[in-house]
Amino acid sequence: MNEKDVQKESKKIFFIMLLIFCLLGFILKSLSYPIGVIVGYIICYINFILTIQFSNVILKEGHHILLIIFMFFSKVILMTLGFLSAILFKDYIHLLSVFFGYLITPITIQWLNFKTRKELK
Numbered sequence: 443m444n445e446k447d448v449q450k451e452s453k454k455i456f457f458i459m460l461l462i463f464c465l466l467g468f469i470l471k472s473l474s475y476p477i478g479v480i481v482g483y484i485i486c487y488i489n490f491i492l493t494i495q496f497s498n499v500i501l502k503e504g505h506h507i508l509l510i511i512f513m514f515f516s517k518v519i520l521m522t523l524g525f526l527s528a529i530l531f532k533d534y535i536h537l538l539s540v541f542f543g544y545l546i547t548p549i550t551i552q553w554l555n556f557k558t559r560k561e562l563k
Contacts, residue, residue, distance in 0.1 A: 445494050452490075452550040456483045459546060463539050478528060478536035482543015485524040489517050490547050 460479050467475035496513040500506065521544065528537040 445490075447554060448490070448547065448550055449487075451554055452483075452487070452547050455550050455553065456543075456546050459483075459542060463542070472536070474532070474534055474536040475539045477534060478539030479543040481524055481527065481535055482540040483546050484543075485520055485540075486544045486547045489520055492517060492520075 456479075460476055460483075463475040463479045467473055492513065496509065500509060500513075503509070524540050524544070525537065528535040528540045
């Protein structure tokens with residue numbers, strides 16, 4: 443499994459989750475549910491790309507503790523901005539759906555691990 447597999451498969455899982463939240467938004471008559479998933483996935487995707495880029499830099503340059511701290515705080519700040527936008531614009535972005543948007547990449551990684559183990563048996 444590599445980052446290209448995760449990126450490709452996460453788009454499929456994103457569309458499935460978006461469909462579920464569009465249905466939920468239709469039932470509850472609120473567009474904030476699918477918008478929250480979109481915002482959460484965009485931030486999660488950016489965090490994934492940042493992790494890949496920072497990891498490549500750390501592996502090439504060596505172990506720099508300041509770079510690791512900067513990477514961690516940049517990811518936390520980015521996720522905080524997503525939650526903060528959901529709090530400030532609660533009529534347009536639903537907080538819980540942002541949270542589920544954040545989970546798309548971890549769910550994708552677990553799904554790919556499951557598929558890989560299943561293929562090995």
